[in-house]
Amino acid sequence: MTYGICNLSIVPMRLSPSDTSEMVNQLIFGEHFKVLEKDKKWSKIKLSFDGYEGYIDNKQYEEISEDSFNQLTTEPKNYAGELIDFITDDANNLTTIPLGARLPFLNNQQFKLNGTQFNYQGKICNAKLPKTSIVETAFMFLNTPYLWGGKSPFGIDCSGFTQTVYKLCGYELLRDAKEQATQGEVLSFIEESEPGDLAFFDNEEGIITHVGIIMTDYNIIHAHGKVRIDKLDHSGIYNVDKHSHTHKLRVIKRMI
Structure with a gap:
């Protein structure tokens, strides 16, 4: 079994393996998944969060190890709380992320995605809030x-x-x-x-x-x-x- 994580802000998930196929869902930065099938261009995936299945472009994710997948599944979930914000890596490269992006292995405003360390200074959502x-x-x-x-x-x-x-x-x-x-x-x-x-x-x-x-x-x-x-x-x-x-x-x- 192969595993992956979304390393881009928003990635389309399609009904079938084609750029012209209907978009049925989206991956948001930091979401991880199982790769069920893979060919030269497309991967059929199953999201860890809700079990949703669909196809994404092989160029729009990074593979991760089974250990990383299991850790991501069990670790506390931290999400970006700003409508739109950006993160920086150690080389000061910017990546935009939307509201609800996941921040894996977050510690003191820093997190790691597949070995790359990022900095994030915005609001973080990580608690069960009251129904109100x-x-x-x-x-x-x-x-x-x-x-x-x-x-x-x-x-x-x-x-x-x-x-x-x-x-x-x-x-x-x-x-x-x-x-x-x-x-x-x-x-x-x-x-x-x-x-x-x-x-x-x-x-x-x-x-x-x-x-x-x-x-x-x-x-x-x-x-x-x-x-x-x-x-x-x-x-x-x-x-x-x-x-x-x-x-x-x-x-x-x-x-x-």
Whole structure:
């Protein structure tokens, strides 16, 4: 088995091994993974964080040892807490990193990625925060453009948004909305919900395709065109700009 780590700020993960294939996810700096298959140009990988699988370009990651993979899986997780920042290596080369980038083996503002030492002076997220921090963290992504497969402040999809917000607060969610809907405790009514709970929405075939974070006063923050705030009622999401419902409510879940 071969193992790898993302050494670039944001790397596209594709459905099939082609530059023109659909982007289904992204790797953020510091994420590590197993390499399931590898050919001349592409690797099929499985992320350690959530088990998501897809293809990435061989030029866009570094191989690591099995020991390093296991250490990364068990060591405390430290994430960059700035919307965008940069790190420097010992030769003062700059690398930009986005919010949620992992800082492996962090110690006194320094960390190592596959033997290279980096310096980082920004905010660090590494604690389980109270549930009240979920909505506060979500506001950092307000007006981020919607991007299918995205999970950064430069473009994000609905489940990438909820997963990243929860990650920064110290909690782990699966990647896609329909997978996240298998987690947590079902709530019977909107009135039972608290800020930070998740609301899931389905399509005409009954497949869950959307998720958002519940706020106070029956508001919801979610990625739809951009990360935005709309109204939530028993029918679903009421778009305050279009004055119409855009998503049909399926279930509300408490994750924390």
